[in-house]
Amino acid sequence: MLIIGGSGLVGSTLISYAVSDFSLYATVNKNEIQSDRVIVTKIDLLQERQKIADLISTLRPDIIVNTVAHDSVDLCETDHKIADLLHVEVLQDIAKVSKKTGSKLIHLSTDFVFEGSKEGKYTENDIPKPVNYYGNTKLLGENIVIEQSENNVVLRPAVIYGWHKKSRFTNWIIETLQAGKSVNPHADQCNTPTLVDDLCKAILKVIELGVSGLYNSTGKTCLSRYEFAQALADGFGLDKKLIKPVTSQEKKQLAPRPCRTCLDSTKLEKRTGFEFSDINTGISFIFNKSKQNS
Numbered sequence: 001m002l003i004i005g006g007s008g009l010v011g012s013t014l015i016s017y018a019v020s021d022f023s024l025y026a027t028v029n030k031n032e033i034q035s036d037r038v039i040v041t042k043i044d045l046l047q048e049r050q051k052i053a054d055l056i057s058t059l060r061p062d063i064i065v066n067t068v069a070h071d072s073v074d075l076c077e078t079d080h081k082i083a084d085l086l087h088v089e090v091l092q093d094i095a096k097v098s099k100k101t102g103s104k105l106i107h108l109s110t111d112f113v114f115e116g117s118k119e120g121k122y123t124e125n126d127i128p129k130p131v132n133y134y135g136n137t138k139l140l141g142e143n144i145v146i147e148q149s150e151n152n153v154v155l156r157p158a159v160i161y162g163w164h165k166k167s168r169f170t171n172w173i174i175e176t177l178q179a180g181k182s183v184n185p186h187a188d189q190c191n192t193p194t195l196v197d198d199l200c201k202a203i204l205k206v207i208e209l210g211v212s213g214l215y216n217s218t219g220k221t222c223l224s225r226y227e228f229a230q231a232l233a234d235g236f237g238l239d240k241k242l243i244k245p246v247t248s249q250e251k252k253q254l255a256p257r258p259c260r261t262c263l264d265s266t267k268l269e270k271r272t273g274f275e276f277s278d279i280n281t282g283i284s285f286i287f288n289k290s291k292q293n294s
């Protein structure tokens with residue numbers, strides 16, 4: 001298995017779950033991988049695009065998991081070139097060469113492909129309509145991967161979290177509250193946060209069962225960032241009074257955000273037999289992990 005982006009939140013967690021069953025290869029950019037059981041290649045896909053096609057042609061992996069994306073939705077709004085390259089053009093190269101080598105490509109997309117105006121949860125039958133440039137390029141990426149081969153897979157997680165240095169939202173809330181300071185998460189942006197460990201277990205099920213196609217792949221609970229912060233405070237025994245809700249009008253972000261992109265992952269759950277956690281189960285999981293690591 002080749003993990004493109006093995007040093008990220010999903011990539012590094014997937015390594016920890018897959019290392020005993022796969023011969024693992026991974027790419028990194030600025031960060032490192034802490035395992036000597038993975039063969040690592042350093043590639044900056046913005047600067048050395050050809051290297052990834054060469055690597056895939058040489059390795060001919062059975063499975064490729066692509067986790068690479070730019071981590072700033074706001075930067076993508078102003079720097080279209082980066083988003084175009086990383087989410088579309090490089091992905092085109094990866095999809096083309098993986099078809100030639102017969103590799104199954106598993107690609108990660110996002111809930112931000114949706115407009116966010118639906119009351120209930122979005123299913124795979126709903127028509128995407130992104131509201132920002134990040135979402136636009138991620139949607140183009142979905143189509144590239146699905147059109148290239150019927151064996152390929154696109155998974156759509158949302159707000160991925162775990163006990164991990166790259167779990168940005170949960171780390172921001174937990175560290176700020178632990179420091180006794182106040183936090184101001186948005187109360188008008190709702191989604192279905194995804195425990196990274198669940199996502200990685202689902203990816204392994206997808207591989208094991210030969211699943212293909214497009215699937216939502218998120219946690220079960222639809223809630224706002226403010227409610228997520230409150231649930232984290234409860235789970236970690238922190239002071240909820242320090243959490244002050246704000247609206248998108250009050251705390252502006254550069255790229256527009258969809259209001260409510262909660263996803264229904266029943267299709268993937270039924271296909272794999274794997275069930276995603278609800279928010280309280282996910283938070284207790286990361287709380288227990290934090291205790292093991294302290």
Ligand SMILES: NC(=O)c1ccc[n+]([C@@H]2O[C@H](COP(=O)([O-])OP(=O)(O)OC[C@H]3O[C@@H](n4cnc5c(N)ncnc54)[C@H](OP(=O)(O)O)[C@@H]3O)[C@@H](O)[C@H]2O)c1
Nearest residue numbers: 005007008009010029030031044045068069108110159160
């Ligand atoms: N995180 C979320 O909340 C979230 C929500 C919905 C969807 N997703 C999707 O899920 C996927 C994985 O997210 P994640 O949270 O695991 O991302 P992440 O932690 O930011 O990891 C991204 C990976 O991509 C690599 N990368 C970034 N820029 C690169 C470049 N120019 N050249 C080569 N590699 C580069 C990073 O390498 P280095 O670390 O070595 O620089 C890292 O390995 C992404 O496709 C994202 O769109 C994420």
